Amino acid sequence: MSTTTLKNDYKERIVPALVKQFNYTSVMQVPTLKKIVINQGLGEATQDKKIIETAIRELTDITGQKAVATLSRKDISNFKLRKKMPVGVMVTLRRDKMYEFLERLIRVALPRIRDFKGIEGKLDGRGNYTLGITEQIIFPEINIDNISKLLGMNITFVTSANTDEEGYALLKEFGLPFKNAKK
Numbered sequence: 001m002s003t004t005t006l007k008n009d010y011k012e013r014i015v016p017a018l019v020k021q022f023n024y025t026s027v028m029q030v031p032t033l034k035k036i037v038i039n040q041g042l043g044e045a046t047q048d049k050k051i052i053e054t055a056i057r058e059l060t061d062i063t064g065q066k067a068v069a070t071l072s073r074k075d076i077s078n079f080k081l082r083k084k085m086p087v088g089v090m091v092t093l094r095r096d097k098m099y100e101f102l103e104r105l106i107r108v109a110l111p112r113i114r115d116f117k118g119i120e121g122k123l124d125g126r127g128n129y130t131l132g133i134t135e136q137i138i139f140p141e142i143n144i145d146n147i148s149k150l151l152g153m154n155i156t157f158v159t160s161a162n163t164d165e166e167g168y169a170l171l172k173e174f175g176l177p178f179k180n181a182k183k
Helices: 006-020 048-061 095-112 163-174
Strands: 033-041 068-071 086-093 128-133 153-159
Touching: 006 095, 006 163, 033 048, 033 095, 033 163, 048 068, 048 086, 048 095, 068 128, 086 128, 153 163
Parallel strands: none
Antiparallel strands: 033 086, 033 153, 068 086, 128 153
């Protein structure tokens, strides 16, 4: 599978479509996908240190890029939390790895979700979109037999769009299956 298919698709098909849709005067005004951030919050990692190692390994397998542990910023005694304890895992994808991951997400992982009817079309007000996934087993890189715990994740698509409308149009052109998409 070529890593540049979505990238070429962006240059050849998506840019002209968005220029036409929003009446841009220059192709430089067309929003781009800057990065994809995948984040797993693992609150139960305070009790079990192996969860972090497993999550790092799984996220690295899924994305093809080394994931890092995120650390807590302060002490919270009610949650048995100390400052600088690992509480999550994240990875930021840019350029080719980002397009490769996006393509696998759209073509392989999302269709594997049970009773899948599309994803919510709510953006954050600045043209960025976060998709919540409840279980990591929708990715083919994860072997179900080796799973000790089902972990969810948030996938954030950061775009250069100024408005939700532009960001939505960009992500829809990339092929994200929004629920109430107007054809």
